[in-house]
Amino acid sequence: MTAHVAGKAPRTAPAAPAREKGRAGTWVRLVLLLLFVLVFLIPVYVLLVTSFKPLSEADPAQAWNLPKVWTTEAWSVAWEKLEPGIVNSFLLAIPGSLISAALGSLNGYVLSKWRFPGADVLFTLFLFGMFIPYQGVMIPLVQLMVDLGDALGVQLYGGIPGLVLAHVVYGIPICTLIFRNYYVTIPDELIEASRVDGAGMLRTLWSIVLPVSGPAFAVVIIWQFTSMWNDFLFAVFLTGPTSWPTTVMLNNIAGAVTTPYSQQMAAAILASIPTMVVYVLLGRFFMRGLMAGALKG
């Protein structure tokens, strides 16, 4: 059921490239790759340089120049405007990714080690949930959140809890997929031995499976954190001014014609720092999530 690519993170190539046609080929490749690095980093250069410019240097003729005077003016203004959104995003992404991981772990465990009739069909039905464009559920989802919120007495529509709920629910497929593929690698004999010893399903999960689940939790938490942090579609349909996460606030700030470029760029960087930090520090796990998501996108 797993995609051929899933879980197969690119291993590093053999250290000594076998039978290279001379050094020239390697050099050509290295130069080309470095050129692409330059092209890929153009937006980063623009973001940084522009964000440190004072307003007086906002002149098309100097657009690509380094600032003559470096200033963090734009940064402090951008921070002031963006801060509530960043707080909301943390309130969304931290609990959201933890709940997602817990659910994914339970589902993945059952679908790999405690299977019931029809488990495969169910898994395929889950997977379809990863591919649907969320536009297809958005209008009724808003209505459902309103109704559900009224019934439960919680503010779901227009509040952070509703956004958490949406992300957790639509994250179930990918989280289940990652955990299931991870748990498949645990030998069935271990589970069977635990069963013979009289341990039930939950006991086995707790004492055999969870202790070795660390990497899968890291992958799922990072994946969900990143997608919740970066999401715009759910946020724009489900939240209001007091619960807008970073992306919506950033779009409002950057979309206003009155906001100077320096502030727009500083805000864009600020909005990206948390996920960039995760990416740089835990890139290995991020990578694995991506590979599992080869079934997603």
Added chain:
Amino acid sequence: MTRVRRWLPGLLLVSPSIILIAVFVYGLLGWNFKLAMTDKHNEIAEIPGRFVGLENFTGIWGEERWGLSVRHSIVFTLVFVAGALVLGWLLAFLMEKGIRAEGGFRTVYLFPMAVSFIATGVVWRWLMNSATGEHAVGLNRLFHYIGLDFLQWQWFRDPDWGMAAMAIPAVWQMSGYIMALFLAGFRGVPDELREAARVDGCGEWGVYRHVVLPMLRPVTLSALIILGHISLKVFDLVVAVSGKQIITDVPATFMWTAVYDSHDPAKGATIASYIVLSVVIFVVPYLIWNARKGNRS
């Protein structure tokens, strides 16, 4: 009976997720289709829509804006999918035999995946500013610096091919991911196979043509599916780069305006249904193919 007792606890443990997916994915998709088949063209709760069959689905083709957004989506998809596929493949090809500082290259090419389209859209809107001549900023200014003034154009504001420009940031953002997929694919080709081909008298190109490329077909298919479904629902990027302008309208932004500006739920649901259908057409066969393949192996 003992068999049932063996699998029942597992089913119970996943049942919350089953219910959530059933309601939020399948239930809401159905609700959306039902709404699309009514004449509920207002938001007044007291006036329920009447069933009108496929009237909305056919009627929308009479709207100029719908035709435009479909055309835009097609241009965007072609340029984005081809661009990301070719660039991702090329990067992987350049790296597959191992290169100095490979980890560093991978980190650079992949980092845009960790950032939201909303944040990168800010800088791309600046880069693709349509001003030319004296007022040129961004890439147009850069072309001026290097004496390539004739390359200056309107970018995403170009009435005919603006959506091709809109695809550039998307290629920038996604090609690192495609590179990672292809790199895993390249590295998945057993060395013995390549060696065997060489022994049989294949040159390096022959090895690629007859051994490596055929084995990359499944990865290419996955990449196509991923890029295609991202492309058909593209929303954040368009909003971040150009806002709600008709000139860059795609179905997802059209739906957004139908819901929030025209206050027409039935029309929004109709557009959403079309987005879902366009993705389902190729994702469902892919999932079924994937499930069958999984069962065989």
